[in-house]
Amino acid sequence: MMTYTTIPVKREVKERLEKLKGGREWSDFLSDLIDEVIKVRREESFRKLRELSLGYLEEIEESHKRFRREFSLDSH
Numbered sequence: 001m002m003t004y005t006t007i008p009v010k011r012e013v014k015e016r017l018e019k020l021k022g023g024r025e026w027s028d029f030l031s032d033l034i035d036e037v038i039k040v041r042r043e044e045s046f047r048k049l050r051e052l053s054l055g056y057l058e059e060i061e062e063s064h065k066r067f068r069r070e071f072s073l074d075s076h
Contacts, residue, residue, distance in 0.1 A: 017029075
């Protein structure tokens with residue numbers, strides 16, 4: 001047996017949600033909304049992590065190139 005609950009929200013918030021909800025059931029709409037928020041947060045976290053990682057990877061690559069130039073075993 002499914003149980004239901006009510007969630008008190010400001011009238012303006014409910015009106016905005018109803019416009020987005022359209023003809024869907026509240027449970028389906030809110031579940032989809034939660035899934036979308038989680039997806040966006042994950043994508044944003046991944047983007048930030050990628051940006052941080054790329055900066056470090058570029059530093060490591062430059063350091064590696066510098067090391068190879070400065071400590072070459074080639075005889076001159």
